[in-house]
Amino acid sequence: MKVTFWGTRGSLPTPLGARSVRKKLVNALVKAAGKNLDTPEKADAFCEQELSFAEAGTFGGNSSCVQVDVGGPDYLICDLGSGVREFSLAAIARHGPKAPQTYHILVSHVHWDHIMGFPFFIPCFIPGNKVIIYSCHDKFEQAIRGQNHEPCFPVEFTALGATIEFVKMEIDKPYDIAGAKVTGTPQMHGNDSYGYRIEKDGKTVVYTTDSEHKPEDRAEMERAAKFFRHADLVIFDAMYSLADSVSMKEDWGHSSNVMGVELCQMAGARKLCLFHHEPVYDDARLEGVFKETIRFEEITRADKKLEVAIAYDGLVLEI
Amino acid sequence: MDLKDKSAGGAIIAAAPGRIDLSNADQFQVALSASLAKAGTALVLDLSAADLITSGGFRVLVIVQKASKAQNKSFAITSLRPLVKEVYDIGGFKHLLVVFDTVHDAVAKLDPDSLPGLDAP
Ligand SMILES: [Zn+2]
Ligand SMILES: [Zn+2]
Numbered sequence: 047m048k049v050t051f052w053g054t055r056g057s058l059p060t061p062l063g064a065r066s067v068r069k070k071l072v073n074a075l076v077k078a079a080g081k082n083l084d085t086p087e088k089a090d091a092f093c094e095q096e097l098s099f100a101e102a103g104t105f106g107g108n109s110s111c112v113q114v115d116v117g118g119p120d121y122l123i124c125d126l127g128s129g130v131r132e133f134s135l136a137a138i139a140r141h142g143p144k145a146p147q148t149y150h151i152l153v154s155h156v157h158w159d160h161i162m163g164f165p166f167f168i169p170c171f172i173p174g175n176k177v178i179i180y181s182c183h184d185k186f187e188q189a190i191r192g193q194n195h196e197p198c199f200p201v202e203f204t205a206l207g208a209t210i211e212f213v214k215m216e217i218d219k220p221y222d223i224a225g226a227k228v229t230g231t232p233q234m235h236g237n238d239s240y241g242y243r244i245e246k247d248g249k250t251v252v253y254t255t256d257s258e259h260k261p262e263d264r265a266e267m268e269r270a271a272k273f274f275r276h277a278d279l280v281i282f283d284a285m286y287s288l289a290d291s292v293s294m295k296e297d298w299g300h301s302s303n304v305m306g307v308e309l310c311q312m313a314g315a316r317k318l319c320l321f322h323h324e325p326v327y328d329d330a331r332l333e334g335v336f337k338e339t340i341r342f343e344e345i346t347r348a349d350k351k352l353e354v355a356i357a358y359d360g361l362v363l364e365i
Numbered sequence: 366m367d368l369k370d371k372s373a374g375g376a377i378i379a380a381a382p383g384r385i386d387l388s389n390a391d392q393f394q395v396a397l398s399a400s401l402a403k404a405g406t407a408l409v410l411d412l413s414a415a416d417l418i419t420s421g422g423f424r425v426l427v428i429v430q431k432a433s434k435a436q437n438k439s440f441a442i443t444s445l446r447p448l449v450k451e452v453y454d455i456g457g458f459k460h461l462l463v464v465f466d467t468v469h470d471a472v473a474k475l476d477p478d479s480l481p482g483l484d485a486p
Contacts, residue, residue: 261387261390261419261420261421261424262390262391262421262424264387267387287456287457288420288423288455288456288457288458289423289427289456289457289458289460289461290457292420292423292424292427293427293431293461302420302456303455304419304420304452304455304456305420308387308419308420338454338455339455341451341455342451342452342455345417345448345451345452346417346419
């Protein structure tokens with residue numbers, strides 16, 4: 047399987063502003079002082095070798111959208127955050143606008159950051175395309191239809207050219223979606239949200255965002271660990287610090303990097319990917335969270351090593 | 366769980382076990398809350414024997430911190446070993462939990478009147 051992250055920011059899109067770009071430039075120019083970077087190749091190599099990811103790039107600001115390539119002809123996507131626009135542009139660039147495709151979309155829940163990209167999901171405008179939207183959430187069809195409606199959006203849902211279907215999933219029941227086995231589970235989050243376990247050819251990806259885990263709720267932790275059991279990749283809501291998640295932001299419906307490590311260790315998962323980044327965090331802070339998470343895994347490792355990754359818009363993980 | 370409470374004036378000095386994680390956080394919470402109830406002025410938790418504290422343990426420390434505030438008492442942790450200090454930093458607890466290098470430093474700051482009791486043989 048191949049997983050492509052198109053949107054990784056939590057709560058709302060978070061563009062990198064002019065001041066942040068200037069700060070990166072100034073830092074890079076100072077570090078490059080005295081070096082002879084007179085060709086694009088030399089400058090690129092400098093960025094690659096001498097600058098950190100946060101210094102030379104950005105984690106990005108689009109809200110949740112993850113593509114899971116399970117090998118078949120159809121597309122499989124998790125969530126319709128603002129990142130889905132970039133995904134759709136890439137898909138259309140690949141096939142051309144006239145070759146009809148089938149898009150399967152799993153929706154975790156209908157908070158804005160997870161559906162706001164749908165009005166700009168270009169394949170919906172093109173007759174011949176098939177778009178099938180799945181969720182365990184009770185109100186996902188109503189929310190998605192309601193977005194494409196006046197006065198909030200000028201193109202009515204009923205005017206969309208593609209064939210669009212909604213499939214309400216039952217929790218804990220496996221479905222065949224795009225050739226993969228997909229199972230949904232309820233998560234602790236205001237207005238409900240659902241995680242999805244995607245299995246194909248012996249590989250497993252778990253998409254679990256907008257989900258709070260409480261250290262005192264042992265039974266719920268064990269239930270979550272069972273859902274993550276032996277997953278090759280767990281895409282995890284690590285929005286808060288542990289301190290925030292057990293104090294000021296308790297019951298706000300999100301989890302921490304520390305809980306991600308502990309749950310993946312309980313589950314015997316292979317790789318944890320930090321996801322749904324806090325909009326307040328800049329690139330340097332996110333890079334710090336990444337390093338700290340790697341260290342926390344080392345400190346708490348029992349026998350098996352858990353790999354740690356951090357999502358950014360554009361990251362591709364081969365599983 | 367026995368936290369080997371010692372009293373020094375109005376302060377209680379409790380000693381944490383070697384590891385506090387999800388498996389014993391509940392017992393730790395009961396024991397530490399009992400220590401807080403006994404304290405007249407301050408509760409100091411000596412972490413010198415603790416090799417590792419994970420999410421469940423830190424959550425209890427935050428709860429006891431809140432409870433101490435509600436009871437008009439002080440709470441601090443002391444003598445963090447390097448790994449515990451690292452987890453404390455990683456978890457982002459520096460604005461929530463007060464740390465001292467030693468039990469003596471904590472009592473001297475939180476409840477100086479109780480210091481003679483601590484130093485007594
Ligand atoms: Zn969200
Ligand atoms: Zn949400």
